[in-house]
Every structure is written in C-alpha cells, then in structure tokens.
Amino acid sequence: MSFLRSMFRWPSKVETPASPSKSPVGERAPLPQFANDDVVKPIPEPVAIPTPAPEPAPTRARLDPAWMPPASMNRIILHWTAGGYRATNLDRSHYHLLVEGDGVVVRGVRSIKANERIGSKSADSYAAHTLGCNTGSIGISMCSMVGAIEVPFSAGKCPLTEVQWQRAAEVVADLCKFYGIAISDKTVLSHAEVQPNLGIKQKGKWDITRLPWNPALKGPAACGNDFRRRVKEAML
Numbered sequence: 238m239s240f241l242r243s244m245f246r247w248p249s250k251v252e253t254p255a256s257p258s259k260s261p262v263g264e265r266a267p268l269p270q271f272a273n274d275d276v277v278k279p280i281p282e283p284v285a286i287p288t289p290a291p292e293p294a295p296t297r298a299r300l301d302p303a304w305m306p307p308a309s310m311n312r313i314i315l316h317w318t319a320g321g322y323r324a325t326n327l328d329r330s331h332y333h334l335l336v337e338g339d340g341v342v343v344r345g346v347r348s349i350k351a352n353e354r355i356g357s358k359s360a361d362s363y364a365a366h367t368l369g370c371n372t373g374s375i376g377i378s379m380c381s382m383v384g385a386i387e388v389p390f391s392a393g394k395c396p397l398t399e400v401q402w403q404r405a406a407e408v409v410a411d412l413c414k415f416y417g418i419a420i421s422d423k424t425v426l427s428h429a430e431v432q433p434n435l436g437i438k439q440k441g442k443w444d445i446t447r448l449p450w451n452p453a454l455k456g457p458a459a460c461g462n463d464f465r466r467r468v469k470e471a472m473l
C-alpha cells in the first residue's frame with residue numbers, strides 16, 4: 238500500500254503549487270461599467286441656489302395727506318426764508334410748508350385752502366408769501382440764507398442746501414399730483430420768476446437765483462428749470 242500510494246501521488250509541486258501562475262485575465266481588475274453605450278453623460282449643471290428677490294428701492298417720504306386739504310389751487314411758488322435753518326413762528330405764518338436745513342418738512346400755520354380765494358380776507362388769515370399773487374398760490378419755503386447777499390454773491394451763515402432743494406422738489410411733486418397742477422414755469426416757479434413769468438411786480442426778490450452748491454447756475458430761469466426738472470423726476 239505504501240508503495241502504491243507513493244506511485245500515485247501527484248508531484249508535490251502540482252499538488253500544492255508553490256507559486257501558482259494564475260491567468261493574467263483572472264488577475265485583471267474589472268473594467269468600468271458604463272451605463273448606456275459607453276457614452277459619458279455630461280456633468281449636470283449645478284443646482285441653482287435661489288437668491289432672495291432684490292429689495293425694492295426705498296420710496297421717498299410722501300407729504301402727509303392731512304396737510305393737503307381739498308381746494309382749487311393754481312400754482313406753487315418757491316421761496317427761501319432769508320432766515321436760519323429752523324422754521325420760526327413768523328416763517329410758519331407766511332408759508333404753507335417749510336423745508337428745514339436737514340430736509341425735515343414743517344407745516345405752516347395757515348391751511349392751503351386759506352389761499353384758495355383771498356378776496357377781502359385780512360392778511361393774517363392766509364399765508365401771505367408773494368406780493369399780489371397769493372390767491373390760488375401754495376407757498377413753500379426753504380429755511381436758509383440769513384444774511385445772504387445777491388451781488389457779490391454770498392450765501393451767508395446758512396446757505397441753502399441741495400438736500401433742501403431736492404426735498405422741496407419732492408414735496409412740490411406731491412402737491413402737483415394732489416391739486417392737479419401741471420409743471421410749467423408759470424405754475425411751478427420761484428419767487429424770483431413771478432415778475433418775469435407772470436408779470437406781477439415784486440420788490441427785488443431774488444429767491445431763488447443762486448444755488449450755493451452749484452455756482453454755474455445763475456438767474457431765475459436757470460434755477461427754476463433745475464427745480465422743475467427735479468419735480469418732474471419726483472413725479473415718477
């Protein structure tokens with residue numbers, strides 16, 4: 238038995254291969270599998286991250302409707318007070334609305350309606366702001382220009398500021414809308430334009446013929462046109 242067994246024994250190297258020579262195919266790593274016909278799909282677009290809607294542009298302050306009583310008004314006349322940056326009680330008695338140095342709008346003593354028809358009213362019962370032209374006229378004034386000199390020009394200690402000018406234009410835009418006043422040089426005008434544009438004589442009033450922040454603009458029409466342009470923009 239032992240002999241036979243040795244006769245039929247497989248060679249040891251075959252029985253237990255010391256260094257098995259495996260097939261190269263068997264060793265190869267599996268090929269990558271493509272899903273569809275070996276076509277590489279495009280990389281999908283990254284998912285868009287929703288962005289919040291842009292904030293709406295801040296809306297400017299509107300004139301309090303309670304300050305605009307129903308009345309039939311024809312025009313708006315723009316002034317400066319020839320005072321400081323704050324509205325005094327005297328200022329408030331002469332104008333319907335005032336724009337202080339920081340752009341704050343102050344209401345005058347008299348209602349706009351008080352100027353609808355003046356007739357034989359006493360001068361202290363309406364806003365007396367423009368000689369011979371108070372009926373149907375809204376008077377708005379910018380608190381500034383105390384001690385100012387026309388020639389040679391000096392704006393004094395409280396020069397009219399562009400903030401006041403712009404705020405006044407916005408207030409006038411609200412007034413034009415409410416009272417149905419068209420914007421023209423006869424209906425939205427400065428005190429200095431009353432004589433040349435309406436033919437109503439004034440006593441040398443020069444508000445507004447100079448803009449301290451823009452010396453290139455001189456005269457009633459140049460300043461008035463700049464103002465009306467801003468009113469039109471504020472109407473939008």
Ligand SMILES: [Zn+2]
Pocket residue numbers: 315316317366428442444
């Ligand atoms: Zn004036």
